Amino acid sequence: MNLARPFGLIVRREIVERARSRAFIWSSVFTILIVLAVILVPGLLGGRPEQVRIGTVGEGNDPIVAAATRIAEEDPEAEIEVSAVRFADEEEARRALEEGDVDLVLVDGVRLLVPAEGFMGGGSGERLVTAAATAVEIDRLAAAGEVDTVRLLVEGPLRREVVGEGEQGDPGRFVVAYGGLVLMYVAVLTYGMWTLSGVTEEKASRVVEILLVAVPPRLLLAGKVVGIGSLGLAQFTVTIGAALVALQATSSFELPAVSVGQAVILVLWFLLGYALYAVMFGTAGALVSRPEDAQTAAFPFTVVAVLGFFVSFQVLDDPTGPVAVAGTLIPLSAPFVVPIRHAMEAIPLWQSVAAVVSTVAVILGLVRLGGRVYAGGLLRYRGRVGWREAFRSAEF
Amino acid sequence: MLELHDLRKTYGTVVALDGCSFRVEPGRITGFLGPNGAGKTTTMRAIFGLVSLDEGTVLWQGRPVDLATRLRFGYMPEERGLYPRMKIADQLVYLGRIHGMDGAEARSEAARWLNELGLGDRASDPVESLSQGNQQRVQLAAALIHRPDLAVLDEPFSGLDPIGVDRLSATLAAEAERGAAVLFSSHQLDLVEDLCDDVVIIHRGRVVAEGPVDHIRGSSPHRVLEIDADGFDPAAMERRDGVVKVERRAGVWRVWVRSDLDMGSLVAAAGEASQVRHLSYGPPHLSDVFRELVA
Numbered sequence: 001m002n003l004a005r006p007f008g009l010i011v012r013r014e015i016v017e018r019a020r021s022r023a024f025i026w027s028s029v030f031t032i033l034i035v036l037a038v039i040l041v042p043g044l045l046g047g048r049p050e051q052v053r054i055g056t057v058g059e060g061n062d063p064i065v066a067a068a069t070r071i072a073e074e075d076p077e078a079e080i081e082v083s084a085v086r087f088a089d090e091e092e093a094r095r096a097l098e099e100g101d102v103d104l105v106l107v108d109g110v111r112l113l114v115p116a117e118g119f120m121g122g123g124s125g126e127r128l129v130t131a132a133a134t135a136v137e138i139d140r141l142a143a144a145g146e147v148d149t150v151r152l153l154v155e156g157p158l159r160r161e162v163v164g165e166g167e168q169g170d171p172g173r174f175v176v177a178y179g180g181l182v183l184m185y186v187a188v189l190t191y192g193m194w195t196l197s198g199v200t201e202e203k204a205s206r207v208v209e210i211l212l213v214a215v216p217p218r219l220l221l222a223g224k225v226v227g228i229g230s231l232g233l234a235q236f237t238v239t240i241g242a243a244l245v246a247l248q249a250t251s252s253f254e255l256p257a258v259s260v261g262q263a264v265i266l267v268l269w270f271l272l273g274y275a276l277y278a279v280m281f282g283t284a285g286a287l288v289s290r291p292e293d294a295q296t297a298a299f300p301f302t303v304v305a306v307l308g309f310f311v312s313f314q315v316l317d318d319p320t321g322p323v324a325v326a327g328t329l330i331p332l333s334a335p336f337v338v339p340i341r342h343a344m345e346a347i348p349l350w351q352s353v354a355a356v357v358s359t360v361a362v363i364l365g366l367v368r369l370g371g372r373v374y375a376g377g378l379l380r381y382r383g384r385v386g387w388r389e390a391f392r393s394a395e396f
Numbered sequence: 397m398l399e400l401h402d403l404r405k406t407y408g409t410v411v412a413l414d415g416c417s418f419r420v421e422p423g424r425i426t427g428f429l430g431p432n433g434a435g436k437t438t439t440m441r442a443i444f445g446l447v448s449l450d451e452g453t454v455l456w457q458g459r460p461v462d463l464a465t466r467l468r469f470g471y472m473p474e475e476r477g478l479y480p481r482m483k484i485a486d487q488l489v490y491l492g493r494i495h496g497m498d499g500a501e502a503r504s505e506a507a508r509w510l511n512e513l514g515l516g517d518r519a520s521d522p523v524e525s526l527s528q529g530n531q532q533r534v535q536l537a538a539a540l541i542h543r544p545d546l547a548v549l550d551e552p553f554s555g556l557d558p559i560g561v562d563r564l565s566a567t568l569a570a571e572a573e574r575g576a577a578v579l580f581s582s583h584q585l586d587l588v589e590d591l592c593d594d595v596v597i598i599h600r601g602r603v604v605a606e607g608p609v610d611h612i613r614g615s616s617p618h619r620v621l622e623i624d625a626d627g628f629d630p631a632a633m634e635r636r637d638g639v640v641k642v643e644r645r646a647g648v649w650r651v652w653v654r655s656d657l658d659m660g661s662l663v664a665a666a667g668e669a670s671q672v673r674h675l676s677y678g679p680p681h682l683s684d685v686f687r688e689l690v691a
Contacts, residue, residue, distance in 0.1 A: 009493055017482055206477025210538060213444045213471050214494045216463065379446060 006215050007223050014198065014227025028235050032242045039246040052125040054084045055093045055102035060109025068132035080128060097163050104129060105163075109136075112158040133157035177316060177343035180266055183240070184273055184336055185309045189302065191232035192277040198224050199285030199374075200294045208378050217378060218371035221286075225278040232274060233267075265342045272359050273335025277305060279363060283370035286377035308333040312340055319346035328355045331362040397421050398546055398577055403442055403452035405435075405601075412438040414601035416452070420546070420577045420594075425568055427588035427609075428581040429682075430598035431690050436581045437474050439598065440550050443579075444471055456546065467496045470544030474551050474581075476535050478523045484534055485510060485519035488541050495542035502541070509537035529560055536564065540571060547571055549580040553587060565591050585683035589613075595682065599690045613679040616688060619659075620681075621651040623666050624674035636665065648674060655679075 018024050052072070054065055065084045072080040085102055087093035093105040097115055103125040105113040112133070114126055137157040199221070202208040211220055284297040295302075311333050315324040319341050327337035328347065334355045341347035398420040405413040413435045420426045430436050441447040443454055444466055454461045461469075478487050485506050492502030510516045513533045515526075523531060532555060540547060547568075553561055561584075568591065572578050582588050588595060588609075595612050597605040605612050618640060628649055630642040638657035643650050653662060659677055666675065680688070 006494055009490065013490055017479070021481065201479070204477075205480055206473065206475040207479055209446065209473040209475060209477075210471060210491065211494065212446055213466050213469065214463075379441070 003216070003219055007219055007226075010215065010220060010223030011227040011230070014224055015231050018194070018198075018228065018231055024231075024235075028238070031235070031239050035239055035243045036246050039243060040250060050080045050124060051103075052080055052082050052128055053102045054082065054125075054129060055087050055096055055105035055113075056084055056107075057087050057090050057093045057105060058108040061106040063136045064106055064109060064129065064133045067135045068128050071128060071132055071135070080124060082128070094163055106133075106158075109133075110158060112160050113163050114160060116162050130156065130158060174316070174344065176262065177319075177340040180339045180343055181309070181312050181316070181336055183236070184270060184339060185305065187232060187236055187270055188273045188277045188305055188335065191228055191274050192281040192301070192305075193298070194228045194232065195225055195278040196281040196285040196294050196298050197291060198228060199282045200288060200291045203286060203378055204289060204291055212375075212378065217375035218367060221279065221282050221371055221374050222367060225275060225282060229271065229274050229278060233270065236270070262342060266339050268356070269335050269339045272356070272363065275363050276331065276335060276359060276366070277301060279366045279370045283366075283373050283377075286374040304332050308336040312336040315340050316344075319344045325351065328352075329358065331355075331359040334359050397457065398443065398579070399455040399458075400439070400443070401453045401455070403439065403454070404450045405438055405442065405447060406450060411601050413442070413449070413452070416598060416601055416603055418596045418603050418606045420579045422545070422577045423572055423575050424593040425572045425578045425580070425591060426594040426596060427592035428579055428596050428598070429583075429585065429588060429686055430581075434598045434690070435601040436598060437550055440471075440473075440548050440579075440581070443546075443548055444469065467542075468545045470495075470539040470542065470547040470576075472535055472539040472547075472549040472552055476532065478531070478535060478538060480524035481522045483520050484515065484523055484526070487523060488534070488537055491538045492541040495544075497542050505541050505543075506537075509541060513537060529556065532556065533560075533563075536567065540567075543574070544576060546577045547579070549578075551582060552580050553582050553584055561587065585686055586681070589682040597686060597689055604689045605685070609682060610679075613682060613685055616680050616685050617655055618652050618680055618684075618688075619655050619657070619677060620679070620684070621653065621662055621666060622648050622674065622676045623651070623669070623672065624648045625666070625669035625672040627671070628666070628669040633665065636662075638662075652680075 052068070054061075054068065056062075056065065061084075065082065069082045072082050085096070087096065087105070090105075090107055093102070093107070094113065096102050097105050097113055100115075104115070106129065107113065112126070112129060134157045202211070202220075208220075215223075280301045281298050284301060285294055288294050288297045308327070311323060311327050314321075315327055315337050318324060324337060324341060324346070327333040328341065328351050338347065338352065338355045342352070400419070401417050403413045403416040405411075416435060416439055428436055428439070438447055442449055442452075443461070445454075445461065445463075456465050456469075459465070482490070485503075488506035488509060489499070489502040492505060493499060497505065507516070507519070510519050513530075515530060515534065518526065518530075523534060526534065532552075536549075536552065539549065549568075552564055552568075556564060565587070568578050568580065572593075592609055594607060595605070595609050596603055597612070605615070607615075624647060630644070630649060633639060633649075633651055634642045638654045640652040640654065642652070651662070651666070663675070663677065666672075679685075
């Protein structure tokens with residue numbers, strides 16, 4: 001028998017009915033508003049002034065610090081506050097720079113020590129001090145009557161030296177990885193919960209008994225997961241699109257370049273992660289008779305998702321370490337871990353392939369297993385059905 | 397024709413079906429009776445494959461029932477329910493299409509049903525906004541929208557007012573007229589007696605009586621003489637040979653006798669009373685037979 005037709009009907013109903021519901025419309029509007037507020041409001045209110053802490057060693061630095069302070073004050077829109085700390089020797093200053101106590105160090109008014117580029121980058125402090133040193137140098141040369149602008153522009157007023165090894169990868173990748181992780185977590189839990197409530201609604205309203213006459217339970221579960229997933233993906237895309245437009249408009253943040261390949265991998269893992277958790281949540285929903293018990297039934301899976309989320313922070317710090325590899329190969333954590341490692345370009349091909357294969361295999365297994373538990377739980381309307389009991393009593 | 401052969405099902409130590417067998421014929425309404433816990437709902441679920449049987453077969457037109465066959469069945473489960481927030485018409489269309497109707501056909505049938513049920517102007521309202529009785533009518537439409545060959549309705553009359561009972565009776569009669577086999581369970585035995593062509597009585601998972609209503613009534617080992625008259629002496633009547641018991645119900649004396657007892661002498665004895673306002677003799681009502689069988 002052709003099951004594509006009823007499957008399509010189930011998917012369509014999930015999309016249409018949910019998209020029409022007030023809860024969906026308002027949650028979409030609120031999510032977009034919150035995302036826009038997070039991006040736009042700090043810009044509108046004016047952010048906290050940026051602190052530029054300059055360490056100084058030796059003589060000849062004071063005119064540069066004074067010039068930097070003046071430049072910062074003359075341009076109130078830049079909102080930069082300059083402070084200076086004097087160090088007894090260069091060794092001490094380098095240590096302070098590496099530990100992040102100062103943002104840069106001026107040595108004898110001719111050398112500039114900057115930290116290796118990290119997540120936040122060298123940024124405005126270095127530009128400010130360079131500009132200040134240039135101004136000071138021009139003044140000095142003008143006073144001596146020997147301005148050589150070309151030499152100044154080519155060589156710069158200060159000899160620059162990078163201190164420390166810096167962090168792995170570039171900041172753009174880190175932002176993509178971090179943002180992707182948070183979005184994945186939110187998406188998996190939000191849309192997984194939709195599946196949970198959808199299944200519970202069908203069971204609590206008893207409509208499921210009519211449906212099961214015409215549709216096998218596995219198809220019903222799969223249709224629900226696909227329908228809600230499609231709508232979730234659409235909502236997710238619109239929200240991210242709104243966020244990107246707002247970020248571009250405010251220029252508050254330099255968007256990292258994301259390759260098409262990375263975007264495809266992110267979407268693929270969104271789908272895999274959602275499908276994995278939605279099947280689990282949907283199965284849990286079949287075990288309870290009342291919507292208010294649904295969260296309790298789904299609790300173990302929520303815990304697993306939260307654990308996967310926290311494991312992923314470890315992966316952000318060390319994307320090639322043993323935790324990262326284990327997290328990649330365990331399907332329950334893979335949806336959180338693998339996109340991070342891809343974004344940070346820290347995953348070998350074999351691990352990437354193994355993660356997709358094992359996660360797809362587990363999803364297919366869960367649809368079978370979950371479908372059976374789902375079937376066993378759906379027509380038991382009194383109280384909560386145990387997992388084992390539901391599995392054993394599966395009627396289909 | 398629907399045939400159930402030797403259905404057996406146990407839940408742990410509880411025997412739900414213990415060799416249940418009967419038939420439901422097209423174009424006829426079959427009442428499915430039994431005390432609570434007799435196995436009616438389990439049997440009905442088994443027809444739709446919602447229960448995995450320990451033993452036994454369910455056949456439609458001589459072949460085992462599969463998913464494709466079930467699409468031609470209509471079901472109104474005991475546990476009623478539709479999507480509470482879905483629009484009424486959309487819901488009927490959806491269920492019609494799930495059962496294999498195309499979109500246009502499902503929409504026109506949904507509109508016809510809603511008009512017939514007097515809910516034409518509520519088509520765009522959510523189901524949860526309807527009264528309980530109206531929700532039940534939509535539920536009936538959901539079971540019948542795809543013009544099923546077999547309609548199985550679990551307690552369709554429960555909770556209906558007398559007007560609702562009449563309307564549902566007419567609907568079921570029309571379905572049978574159309575050629576559908578109709579099976580429904582009920583505890584309203586007088587209604588079943590009036591409406592049904594056939595009856596199946598199930599007790600402790602086994603069928604204890606099956607056949608046309610008249611046949612089942614006639615198969616009782618007793619007959620009942622009903623009399624309403626002045627001077628009727630129940631004690632004297634009860635002493636007569638062949639009289640099983642005499643009881644008074646709804647202002648009428650009911651004399652239970654063995655079915656082989658000569659009716660003439662009995663009527664003569666009853667006729668000795670004066671001012672006879674009511675006198676009848678015949679097989680017991682279906683409700684009486686039911687009590688005899690499952691007591």
